[in-house]
Amino acid sequence: MLFSKAYVRKTKRGSVIKVLKEHYLRDDIYCGVPGCQRCPEHTTTLSAEPRQTTAVRSPHYIVPDTNILYHQIDVMEHAAFVDVIVLQTVLEELRHRSLPVYNRVRALTAEPARRFFVFCNEHHRETFVQREPEETPNDRNDRGKPFNRRRPIRRAVEWYSAHIDSKRAVVLITDDRANRAKAKDAGITALSLRQYVESLSGFPELVDMVAAVGGDDDDDMDASAADKKFVYPEHLSPTQISAGLKSGAFHQGVLNISAHNFLEGSSMIRVNNEEVIVQIIGRENLNRGVQGDVVALQILPKSEWRSGVSTVLEEEVVEKDDLEEPTTDAATVDKTLDKALQEPATEQELKPTARIVGIIKRNWRPFCGTIDASSVHAGSTSTQMQSVFFWALDKRIPKIRIRTRQAQSLLGKRIVVAIDAWTKNSRYPAGHYVRTLGEVGDRATETEVLLLEHDVPFAPFSPLVLSFLPEEGEAWVVRDDLHLANREDFRSWDVCSIDPPGCTDIDDALHARLLPNGNYSVGVHIADVSHFVKTDNAMDLEARRRGTTVYLVDKRIDMLPGLLGTNLCSLRSNVDRLAFSCLWEITPDAEVVSTRFTKSVIRSKASLTYDEAQARLDDPKMTDSVSMSIKALNMLAKKLRARRMAAGALTLASPEVRFRMENDSQDPVDVELKELKDTNALVEEFMLLANIYVARKIYECFPECSMLRRHPKPPATNFEDLGKALEPFGVKIDASTSRTLSDSLDAAVDPNDPYFNKLVRIMTTRCMMQAVYFCSGTLAEPDFWHYGLATDIYTHFTSPIRRYADLVVHRLLAASIGYDKTYSSELTDKAKVKEMSDVLNYRNRMAQQASRSSVELYTNLFFKGKTVVEEAYVIRILKNGCSLLIPKYGVESFVYAAPVPNQPPLLALHPTMNALTGAGPDGEVVIKLFDKVRVQVTVEEAGVAAAQRSKLVLRLVEPNVPGMCPVVETSTARPLGGAATTPARTTRPAKKPKRK
CATH class of the missing domain: 2.40.50.690 (OB fold (Dihydrolipoamide Acetyltransferase, E2P))
Incomplete structure (x- = not known):
């Protein structure tokens, strides 16, 4: 049976065309019910004996409408929901309303154990309902107009009820009261989601998970949910x-x-x-x-x-x-x-x-946090429904009011809550409980929380993803008969890698050798990940979704399966590996004579740490070929760096630390600042050079769709506060160009304080804009400028094991040099490259924040049970206190002007001086930006009633303001987990140095 529909539409050029759509209807589409006498036998995921409930006494399948899946996806993902029929109508509407929710539903339908069956009701002759003139899709799909009885969703349920045997039933789940009434008139069993979950035995938490979306079924919502005395302005339409x-x-x-x-x-x-x-x-x-x-x-x-x-x-x-x-x-x-x-x-x-x-x-997402203990009714039972407040760990999120029967059992637990609505007459948003993560303070729970809070995908790789790994597994080797076609063989060259200790995902290696003409052949060899990860397969899509490897203090969340990231792609020493090589001829004055790119096979002669490479640099007796290669690279790198600095490249700073951990308990026993050596700069310089030259090559070949990276110029207003703070030191900040800013930073020196210049650079970093990926066809060439590196074009090419953007650039470069003649059309689609860039920018930002949160978590663990006094610098003045940075630990925290809550402040803001003033034993105390002070550092424990994590507390010791620090002492307590003599190791989850 065929339906034809003709309509006209206007094109982008303004012309009008006629479109004819044909809709084919069939009567042999399988219903999915096992043992159906009216359908030919097919494989199905539905159970032959579905469950019964107190609300539906016969075995039954359920059919949710669109709004149930859209608003209540957290409930539908619960293991209690099985034997679900998802209609094609619902899926199509979901795809238009929310692609993330649509993808979550599709994931359920792809998991056989969940028994979600998709029925193509729009192509079945007996369930198709034609849309009436002027009827909205929602009217067609759900309620229907008064003169239309049979809408697609209800019509499909009605058909199922008549189609299957009488021993089994089909139940429509909808929160729309009018829709349920129409279903009842048609003889269909219809329930709200709340009614249905209340009838399920063994899953009491499901009632808490039902979202309060203001539907017709919310009559039992707490009447106090609205605050009649507080009304927000109405939002405009x-x-x-x-x-x-x-x-x-x-x-x-x-x-x-x-x-x-x-x-x-x-x-x-x-x-x-x-x-x-x-x-x-x-x-x-x-x-x-x-x-x-x-x-x-x-x-x-x-x-x-x-x-x-x-x-x-x-x-x-x-x-x-x-x-x-x-x-x-x-x-x-x-x-x-x-x-x-x-x-x-x-x-x-x-x-x-x-x-x-x-x-x-809206940017609403599930939030991690805890129940506010003071909002739980004393003496409440475990089954009593009550309204309580939820505090998100993210302090920027307001309190969320939820209704739960588990209030007592949720105290002291980290839980996940989602916002449902925020009406104008409610001071706080309303939400619902999603799930429990674990105990407050438990290290594994807190790590999971920070990953969830920063939207880091951390689930194990699925069997489908792993199926695209090489069949040989760890036994895979480079074979001359299979892998040398169109590749150059550099296995005899003196290539080596230089990385942090313990690094297993080695994605870059280098070489330098003297040519007969006195110039140098220099190469950057990057792991050829694109050989293993093909475009658009499941592994590629998962890597794209993750975007980047996330480095935490005690572990990392890989972008690629370990077999690739730490083995087959990793450029280990003394094994053959596939690479993508960027080769230059460079003069002794570090002038580039020529450049070329090629796929290659290499065999690294040494996998060195920064310290090991530095030892070769410093020892004149080390004259082997690898050591001489490193020395040549270092000589060239210094000249390249000097040229970059002269062009205006910035040298900024951040208070990065690393932890020394106990071998057994993994407790932090020491903190040390990261030290940069010549070998760090050596590697960085050639990675930057490779990224610049690759960017030029791909942009030359793909000017409309290259994935590049830019660093926007910061607005002058970003430096106003810093500039005012530096005026008393005779330092003027000029950020009109990166060169003028670089000169300003070089001049920011205090002869009495060697740390002053680094502190200024740290604060300057916070005035900068974020560097971002972008599609070349979406911006004019002047906007490609990378402010921090002072280069007209830049990209990321050198870390494809841990960054998806680099993998995209590898594919573009392979197409540019003619190696890949059948590259995906997605690479040349400007809209898709832009969309991909936006996603990668988000993933990169979240990964950075997750790393910082992990450092904060372990910093609190390190100071647990200790009280220490350390030097700190004032980096920000606020109305009721100041922010301080402790250089020794890289810790930043806040000192309140009123150390005791709800007590008069002991420090007051002096607005014209942008300083805090207070009364000291010897007269007025003035605290300004960049002042050096001494503070007491302790950790305030997060008890059962605490909403946040344990937090670092700073109290001012010097200058002395009576009352600011009641007790000053230095703890001699043993480090966490044992004596200070316990063998320790430095935990560094194989994090590569930043490549800007």
């Missing part, structure tokens, strides 16, 4: 927002909540083709925006602009746990707080402020 964005009245931006203050936000917007950072201050102006939301902003009048001096504020300190309607006192606290945040400033200090008028795209 999408039409109003769109009109305002076009007219310039509104601006689009991504909301970033301050890590120090939940009532301060900011966003970067474009005003008159310039990027401007605006502040969003106060609960009303934030207007239910959540960290990461894409919002519509309206700039406030200049009379409401405020200074950039921030306040550290934690919500739990100032708010009551108002599960019922908030008291007048709570409302007064809000008004007082908002007013305090908006204190006026001088004309020079004013910065633009804005308010959120609407939400363009």
Whole structure:
């Protein structure tokens, strides 16, 4: 049976074409029910004997509607849900509404044990329903108009009920009351999701997991969920927002909540083709925006602009746990707080402020955290439903009100909660429980939490992904008869690798040898990962999804299966390996004479650590071929570096540390700053050179679709605070070009403090923009500029084992040199390369944040049970305290002006000096930026009632302000896990040096 539909549409060029769509209907599509007498036998995932419940007494299959899968996917992914029929109509609507949810459903249908069966109802003659004129897809799929009884979802369930034998039933699951009523009229069994899960025995947690989305079935929601005394401004409609964005009245931006203050936000917007950072201050102006939301902003009048001096504020300190309607006192606290945040400033200090008028795209995700113990009703039973507050570990996320029957058992546990809604008359968003992770403070649990919080995929590689590994496994070797075609053989060359100790994913090696003409042949050889990972297979798609290898203190989350990353692709010494080589002829003055690229086979002569390579450099007696190669490379690298510095490349800094761990317990027993040697710079210099020359090559061949990397110039406003702070030292920051900034940093020297220059460079790093991947066809050439490296073009080529962007560049380069003549069309699709770049930028950002969180976790473990006094530097002045950096440990934390909560502050902000002042024994104490102080460092434990992790607490010791540090002592407690003499090793999860 054939349906034909003709319509006209307008093309991008403005012409009108007629389109004819044909829709074929069949009557032999298998229903999926085992033992069906009306369908020919097929293999199916559904059970022949599905479960029964108290609500549905007969064995039954369930059919969820679109909204159930869209809003309640967390519940549907629970192991309790099996024997589910997913309609084609539902899948198609899901794909248009939310691709991530669609992919999660498809994953369920691909897992045989879950027994999710897809039924093609849109192509079955008896279940197809034609769309009426002027009928929306939602009307067609679910409710239907009064004169239409048989909508696709209900029609499919009705057909199933008549089609299968009477011993088994089919149940429609929908939260739409009108839809259930229509189903009942048609003789269909229909239940809400809450009704269904309450009838399931053995899964009490499912009731907590049902999302509160404001549907018709939410009659039993707590009446106190709405705060009648607090009302946010109404969000504008999408039409109003769109009109305002076009007219310039509104601006689009991504909301970033301050890590120090939940009532301060900011966003970067474009005003008159310039990027401007605006502040969003106060609960009303934030207007239910959540960290990461894409919002519509309206700039406030200049009379409401405020200074950039921030306040550290934690919500739990100032708010009551108002599960019922908030008291007048709570409302007064809000008004007082908002007013305090908006204190006026001088004309020079004013910065633009804005308010959120609407939400363009929500960034809600599952959040990890804990139940607020003070919100749990005393004496409540394990089965009593109650409203409690959830604190997310991310301090930028507001409290979330959830309803649960497990309140008592969830105390002291890390759990996952999702936001469902945030109505204008509710002070806090409403959400639902998803799952429990483990005990607060447990190291494995806390590590899983930080991976989830930063959206790091860490599940084991699936059997499908692993099926694309070489069949020989670890026995795979380079074979001349299979692998030398179109490759050059460099196995006789003196190639070596230089990496951190313990590194197993060696993706780069180098060589240098003197040519007869006095020049040098120099090569960077990179693991040929693209030989093993072919475009668009399951392994490639998984690597693309992960984006990058994530390095934690105690382990790493690999982008590729270990067989490749640490074995077959790793350029180990004394084994043949496939490589992609970048070769130069370079003069002794480090001038590049020629460049070429080739696929190759190499055999590394040595896998050296930085210390081992440095020893060869420093020892004049080491004259073997590998040592002489390293010395030549070092000589050339210094000249290349000098030329880069002269061009304006920046040398920045960060307080990176590494931990020494006990061999048995893996507890941290020491912290040390990372030391950079000449060999670090040697490797970095040639990796940079290879990345630049590869970028030029792929851009020459693929000017519209090359994956490149840029570092945008930072706005001058980013350096205002730093510039003011450096004025008393006679240092002027000029960031108009990277060269002027580099000169400014070189001049930032305090003869009395050798650490001063590094501190300035650390603070300058925080004024920079993030370097990002981009598609060459989406920007003009001047915007390709890499500000930090002072180069006109750049990409990532040298780390394909741990970065997917490098793998894409390898494929582009292979096509550029004619090695790959059948490359994927995806490489030349500008839209797809741009989309891929955006995903990789996100994954890279999340990986960096996860690494920092891991360091923070282990820093807290290191200081657990200790009290130490150390030197620190003031790096930021705020209204109620200052941020300090402890160089010895790379630790940054906050000292409050009021060390005891709710007590008068002992330090006060001096606005004109941008300093904190207080009373000392010998007169006034003044604390300014860059001042050196001494602080007491302790760890505040996270007990059962604590929402956050254990946190580092700093108290000011010197200068002496009475009351700032009641007790000053240095602990002599033994390190964690045993005596200080316990053998230890340095934990460094094989992290490569940064390649900028």
